[in-house]
Amino acid sequence: MTFNIQHGLDNDGAYDLQWAIRTIAAIGPDLVGVQELTRNHPAYKCEDQPAKIAQGLSQTTGQMWSYIYKQEWTTAVTDCKGDTPETEGNGFFAPFPISEAGSVAMWNGRNGLKAIARGVPVITTHLQSGLLPENSSDRIRQLGTLLPWTAQQGTPRIFVCDCNANPQTPEYAQLHAMYHDAWTDAVAAGTAKGRMDGITHKSSRIDYVFFDPGTALDLVSMENVETPALIGLEASDHRPQLAVFRVK
Numbered sequence: 513m514t515f516n517i518q519h520g521l522d523n524d525g526a527y528d529l530q531w532a533i534r535t536i537a538a539i540g541p542d543l544v545g546v547q548e549l550t551r552n553h554p555a556y557k558c559e560d561q562p563a564k565i566a567q568g569l570s571q572t573t574g575q576m577w578s579y580i581y582k583q584e585w586t587t588a589v590t591d592c593k594g595d596t597p598e599t600e601g602n603g604f605f606a607p608f609p610i611s612e613a614g615s616v617a618m619w620n621g622r623n624g625l626k627a628i629a630r631g632v633p634v635i636t637t638h639l640q641s642g643l644l645p646e647n648s649s650d651r652i653r654q655l656g657t658l659l660p661w662t663a664q665q666g667t668p669r670i671f672v673c674d675c676n677a678n679p680q681t682p683e684y685a686q687l688h689a690m691y692h693d694a695w696t697d698a699v700a701a702g703t704a705k706g707r708m709d710g711i712t713h714k715s716s717r718i719d720y721v722f723f724d725p726g727t728a729l730d731l732v733s734m735e736n737v738e739t740p741a742l743i744g745l746e747a748s749d750h751r752p753q754l755a756v757f758r759v760k
Contacts, residue, residue, distance in 0.1 A: 513541035514636065514672035514719055516750035519548050519556050519600075523746030527556060531747040533568035536605065538742040539754055540573070543606045543629035545636030545672040549581060552594035560594075562603050575607040582612065584638070585621040602636050616661040618654040626665060630759055632729065634670045635662055639683070641676050644716070651676060651683045659690060667726030670757070674750065678716045691722035694755040698734035706736035706751075713750045721755040732756040
């Protein structure tokens with residue numbers, strides 16, 4: 513699963529990490545890559561979001577959830593008086609022990625982060641935000657570092673992201689040349705679920721589950737999750753993307 517939690521804000525701009533916690537708990541993925549996680553940020557109650565989400569998931573599900581957090585950027589703002597200035601980054605959460613299995617630094621403070629789930633490497637990232645196509649060159653520059661690195665992480669392999677690029681962009685073309693797009697594969701196979709126009713954020717599809725099946729991974733289904741059916745509201749300005757795979 514991949515989910516940009518918008519710093520804990522729901523689609524109306526109200527802050528509460530319970531939206532993300534309740535959504536992830538209701539879906540129950542083996543692993544979720546999360547973008548726009550923060551720590552020590554005064555706009556978001558100075559909370560250690562990775563730790564608080566893992567704690568909330570453990571309390572909600574009765575299972576012990578673990579997490580990884582990889583800082584993308586920091587500032588000099590220390591209003592929260594925490595162990596670091598305010599930071600934002602990417603992370604993983606899972607209902608079993610996980611640890612960082614690798615990472616790569618990209619241009620402009622972004623990163624790719626790897627974990628292992630059910631023996632399969634899973635990578636998450638958050639590419640440069642900004643207008644389409646004005647910021648396309650920024651994302652292409654980041655992919656120039658990220659894609660060669662992901663190619664070295666073995667197969668089968670899953671890559672999830674808020675890629676900030678819709679399927680008409682050159683960034684998507686680079687990604688799709690290397691990976692299967694789980695949503696388009698599921699639509700073709702009749703196993704796609706949820707919001708069927710594919711839109712994941714505002715009027716665009718920019719959140720993805722990509723995969724390299726190798727000889728050991730089959731896509732079972734893919735869901736563009738509508739969170740009001742789960743928790744009664746839009747948990748973020750992004751919709752979670754859930755892919756179900758069978759490992760041979």
